Amino acid sequence: MSDKLERRITLGCVSYINAFPFSLELAKREDILLHTAPPADLLGKLLDGSLQFALTSAVGLLTHPLGKLPGFGIAAYKKILSVNLYAASTFFTSEKLRIAATKESRSSVMLLHVLCRHLWNTPLPEIIQLSSDEVIEKAEEYDGLLLIGDKALHHPYIPGFATYDLAQGWYELTQLPFVFALVLSNNPQGSDSIQAALESSLSYFESHPETAIAKAIEHTQLPKTLIKEYYSLCRYRLTEEDYEGLERFREYHAAIYQQA
Template sequence: MSYVLGIPRYANVAPLYHFLEEGDGIAFRYGVPTQLNQWLLEGSVDLSLVSSYFYLKNADRLRPLPDFSIADLGPVYSVNLFHRKPWEALRRLAITTESATSVELLRYLLRADGVRAELFPEQGGLELLERYDGVLLIGDRAITTYCSLLSVIPESVHQVPSELEGVRITDLSMKWFERTRLPFVFAVWTTRKNAPPPPEIVRRLRQARSLGLGNLAAVAGSEAQRLGVPERLMQHYLWNFRYHLEVPDRLGLQAFAQAVGLPYPNDYWDV
């Protein structure tokens, strides 16, 4: 019987599993974070990348691996609020239904700046700006939407524009960094507390990550082709992430727990 891994099909996850093959006791189940969160609790997946907010909210039932994360320090480029009005003038925002973490991060940042905006779950893209002051997009949709506004691919991180065709792009992770000077952790590999991960599975995950990061150009090429975006842009995007849940990342996760009023358990599997 296969050990089922829950995987969000986002480009920033690809370095973790691109070189991990299904079979030999492992099966993949793809979904958006909100689906994976539920499947893990139900038991239809054994080990899953889950959103950090969901983990913190269910820490009595979940425990993460000690050295895996989807995190970044500064801009993430794929958790973006697209808006035409200035940040302080935002009142009605359409928000993604794919992940609670990005939504809770947005709530915190608005609250911290004294911005009183209502949030409305919606599915869609920039067309929602016809009815809302802003729209929060994450993952692949955020990347492809941003890319669709670009006329020239920036050659440097210092040339990445934050306003295109009259649309402002607020990178929520960068806004978090400006406030905290800490990384932001978006997801962690997690199991149920009563189901410890097999050491062999963890070993294969670590090996796959090592290959993914060591061959980032190949991973970026595959993901760029899948999404129909320039390979150089995808490589720039992927090299920005932190995949090892190091001490700064754990401090960032602890700060996020405090920001949203949840305890930080600091409890990881010893594998």
């Protein structure tokens, strides 16, 4: 039995409800050791070798020598509801923007930079990374706030701030979907097994969505109508259009960070 455990493939998965269509079934498998955490934490574990594969921040593919498993991820077309900028009245006028952003995010911070420069024509903001709770508690100290995942779903609005869905901003800029998460790897060994496991898990969700919906309601205490809408916005099977959006993001990312 211990030998069997040693041979299990280590797979990280985003801990938010948007990954339940993968993680709920993956957790039942004996051939995979599943670790759930926020995307920024998963990327670190992938880079230090603690994990072989991870559904994590897509930006990891742009910033590190990692491979990707094709076909699966988490993307959004036009809106997502769970990646929000909350802009204070000073956001569009301040010459030195200060944004409080959750530590859990990497792709979203870089997407915010792209939108600031190319859509909203503001200065690139200074990002102060805090816990999600601290972002809300200290909101009045900043020109804007960035929340992702379940915390953003719980806060569609924050008093004194206007909410901007970053997936909607990306669509306004490019008319393309935005890929928030990909399945990345530091070693291709085991790729076929992970690919098959992801297909099996997602197929189960597609034929039995109520299982994930019920679990998400239990986990978040959010209304069923919101959960169902949210899952309808998440794109789990990535298409050529999604990868086109990813490539466009790579171009914007390179232009900004090479200049920096």
